[in-house]
Amino acid sequence: MTEHLAGRPGSLWVASSAPTGYAALREGIDVDVAVIGGGIAGLTAALALKRAGQTVAVLEAARVGAGVTGNTTGKVTSLHRLAYTELAAHHGYAAARLYGQANEAAIEHVAGTVADEGIDCGFRRVSNYTYAESDPALALVREEAALAGRLGLPASFTTEVPLPFDVRGAVRFDNQAQIHALRYVQGLARAVDGDGSFVFEESPATGFRDGSPAVVDTGRGSVRAKEIIVATNMPFGDNGIFAGRCYPHRSYIVAARSGLPPQDATFVSVDEPMRSILTVNVEGVSYVLAGGEGHPASEQVDSAERYRRLDAFARDRLGAGEIAFRWSTQDAMPADGLPFVGRLSPDFRHVHVVTGLRKWGLTNGTAAALILRDTLCGTHNPGAALFDSTRAVREEDTMPAATEEAPAPPAGQAGSVPVRPDLVPGEGRVMDVGGVKTAVYLSPAGEVSAVSAVCTHLGCTVEFNPADVTWDCPCHGSRFSTDGTVIQGPATRNLDPGQAPA
Ligand SMILES: Cc1cc2nc3c(=O)[nH]c(=O)nc-3n(C[C@H](O)[C@H](O)[C@H](O)COP(=O)(O)OP(=O)(O)OC[C@H]3O[C@@H](n4cnc5c(N)ncnc54)[C@H](O)[C@@H]3O)c2cc1C
Numbered sequence: 001m002t003e004h005l006a007g008r009p010g011s012l013w014v015a016s017s018a019p020t021g022y023a024a025l026r027e028g029i030d031v032d033v034a035v036i037g038g039g040i041a042g043l044t045a046a047l048a049l050k051r052a053g054q055t056v057a058v059l060e061a062a063r064v065g066a067g068v069t070g071n072t073t074g075k076v077t078s079l080h081r082l083a084y085t086e087l088a089a090h091h092g093y094a095a096a097r098l099y100g101q102a103n104e105a106a107i108e109h110v111a112g113t114v115a116d117e118g119i120d121c122g123f124r125r126v127s128n129y130t131y132a133e134s135d136p137a138l139a140l141v142r143e144e145a146a147l148a149g150r151l152g153l154p155a156s157f158t159t160e161v162p163l164p165f166d167v168r169g170a171v172r173f174d175n176q177a178q179i180h181a182l183r184y185v186q187g188l189a190r191a192v193d194g195d196g197s198f199v200f201e202e203s204p205a206t207g208f209r210d211g212s213p214a215v216v217d218t219g220r221g222s223v224r225a226k227e228i229i230v231a232t233n234m235p236f237g238d239n240g241i242f243a244g245r246c247y248p249h250r251s252y253i254v255a256a257r258s259g260l261p262p263q264d265a266t267f268v269s270v271d272e273p274m275r276s277i278l279t280v281n282v283e284g285v286s287y288v289l290a291g292g293e294g295h296p297a298s299e300q301v302d303s304a305e306r307y308r309r310l311d312a313f314a315r316d317r318l319g320a321g322e323i324a325f326r327w328s329t330q331d332a333m334p335a336d337g338l339p340f341v342g343r344l345s346p347d348f349r350h351v352h353v354v355t356g357l358r359k360w361g362l363t364n365g366t367a368a369a370l371i372l373r374d375t376l377c378g379t380h381n382p383g384a385a386l387f388d389s390t391r392a393v394r395e396e397d398t399m400p401a402a403t404e405e406a407p408a409p410p411a412g413q414a415g416s417v418p419v420r421p422d423l424v425p426g427e428g429r430v431m432d433v434g435g436v437k438t439a440v441y442l443s444p445a446g447e448v449s450a451v452s453a454v455c456t457h458l459g460c461t462v463e464f465n466p467a468d469v470t471w472d473c474p475c476h477g478s479r480f481s482t483d484g485t486v487i488q489g490p491a492t493r494n495l496d497p498g499q500a501p502a
C-alpha cells in the first residue's frame with residue numbers, strides 16, 4: 001500500500017528527459033568493441049573508444065540510462081564522504097592519492113565532454129561538502145580535509161557551511177560539479193551512435209563467449225568483437241566471480257519543491273543517518289533532493305518508512321515544500337572500497353568488467369571507462385593497477401561500511417508459502433497458486449498480475465516492495481516490475497508468467 005507516501009514514484013531525472021528510441025539489435029554485426037550496458041560506465045567507455053578510433057556497439061537491455069545512472073543524485077565530485085581517510089588506512093597514501101587523481105580527472109572529463117558534445121545536462125560547477133554535526137564527526141572532517149589537502153586535492157576545512165541548520169564544520173572541495181545524469185548519458189549515446197558505431201536499446205545480452213572474435217549474444221542477433229566490456233553495474237554472467245567482493249546496496253531519494261534557487265553547493269553528512277543533499281532547477285522548477293537510508297539490498301526493510309524519514313528531513317531541516325518525486329536504486333559496493341575494473345577474471349582474455357562503483361559512479365564510472373579505453377588501446381593508465389578487477393580482497397581491507405555481507409541464497413528457498421488470495425489494492429504477496437510460488441499483485445485499480453516468484457538469476461524467491469511497487473530479490477539485488485519485467489540485474493530474464501489465484 002503506497003497511497004500514504006508523498007511524491008510520485010520514479011526519478012525526477014527520468015520524468016524530465018525525453019525518451020530515447022534506439023532500435024534493438026536484430027542481426028549479427030562486427031565491431032571492435034562490444035559494450036554491454038548503457039549507463040555512465042558503458043557509454044563513457046564507448047565514446048572514449050570511438051574517439052580513439054575504434055568502432056563500438058552498446059547493447060542496453062532497456063533504455064539508455066535506465067539503470068542506476070538515471071536514478072542517481074547527480075554529484076560529480078572527488079569528495080566521497082570520508083573516502084581518503086578510509087582508503088589511506090586500508091590501502092595507503094599512494095592509493096588514496098591515485099583515487100583522488102582519477103576522480104578529479106573524471107570531473108574534468110565530464111566537463112570536457114559536455115562542452116565538446118554540446119550536451120544540455122545542467123552541468124554546474126559547485127563546491128561539495130562533507131559536513132559534521134557532532135564532535136566525533138568534526139574530528140573526522142578535520143582529518144579528511146587535512147589529508148585530502150596533503151594529497152593535492154582541492155580541499156579545505158570550513159565552518160562556513162551553507163546549510164539551513166547548524167553544523168560544526170565540513171570538508172569542502174572546490175571546483176566540483178553536478179549534472180542531470182540521464183541527459184548526460186543520453187548525450188553520450190547520441191555521440192556514440194553513427195559512423196560505424198551503434199547504440200541498441202531493448203537488447204539484453206543473454207550470454208557472451210571469450211575468443212577471437214569474442215561474441216555477445218542477445219537472442220535476436222550477436223555482436224562479434226575484438227573485446228567485450230561488461231558494464232551492467234552488477235556484473236552479468238560472472239558466475240559468482242565477484243561473490244564476497246561486491247554486493248548491491250540500496251538508497252532512497254526524495255525530490256521536494258523548493259522556493260529557493262539552486263545553491264552552488266552539494267552536501268553529504270558524516271553523522272548517521274547519512275544524508276545527501278543537492279539542489280537543482282529542472283525546467284524552471286527548483287527542487288531539493290534528500291537521499292540516504294541505505295542498506296544492503298539483501299536486508300528486508302520497511303521501504304515506506306525510509307521514504308517517510310527522508311520526507312521529514314527534507315521538510316523539517318531543509319525547509320522543503322511538497323515532495324514531488326521519490327525513488328530508490330542500488331549500486332555495487334566493493335568490499336575493500338575500490339572499484340573493480342579490468343578483465344572479468346584472469347581466465348578471460350577479451351572480456352572486461354566495471355563494477356563496485358561504491359555509490360560514486362558518476363566519477364568512479366567515468367574513471368573506470370577511461371582506464372578501459374587506455375587498456376584496450378595499449379596506453380598506460382596509473383589507475384588500472386589500483387582498480388585491478390582480479391585482485392583478491394584481503395580480510396583486513398574490508399571497509400566497515402562493507403561488512404554487512406549479502407547472505408548466501410537461502411538453500412533452495414523451498415519452504416512453503418501461504419495461500420492467501422485476500423489482497424487489498426496496492427498489495428503484493430508471494431502465494432502458493434496450484435503448488436507454484438507466485439508473485440501476485442493487486443493494483444489500486446483492482447487488476448491482478450501474477451508472475452513466477454522465482455528470480456530468474458539463481459532462483460531465490462522475490463519479495464514485494466510496497467514503497468516502490470516492485471518485486472525485489474533478496475539474494476543479489478535483482479528487481480522486477482509487477483508484470484515481471486527486469487528493472488535491475490544481475491537477472492537478465494523477466495519473471496516467468498504466472499497464474500492468478502482464483
Ligand atoms: C541513490 C543513489 C544515489 C547516487 N548518487 C550519486 C551521486 O550523486 N554521484 C555519484 O558519483 N554517484 C552516485 N551514485 C552512484 C552512481 O549513480 C552509480 O555508481 C552509476 O550510475 C552506475 O553506473 P553504471 O554504468 O555502472 O550502471 P547503470 O547506470 O545501472 O548502467 C548499467 C546498464 O546496464 C544495463 N544492463 C543490465 N544488464 C544488462 C544486460 N544483460 N544486457 C544489456 N544491458 C544490461 C542496465 O539496464 C543499465 O542501464 C548513486 C547511487 C545511488 C544508489
Ligand code: FES
Pocket residue numbers: 409455456457458459460473474475476477478489490491
Ligand atoms: S537469485 Fe540472484 S538476484 Fe535473485
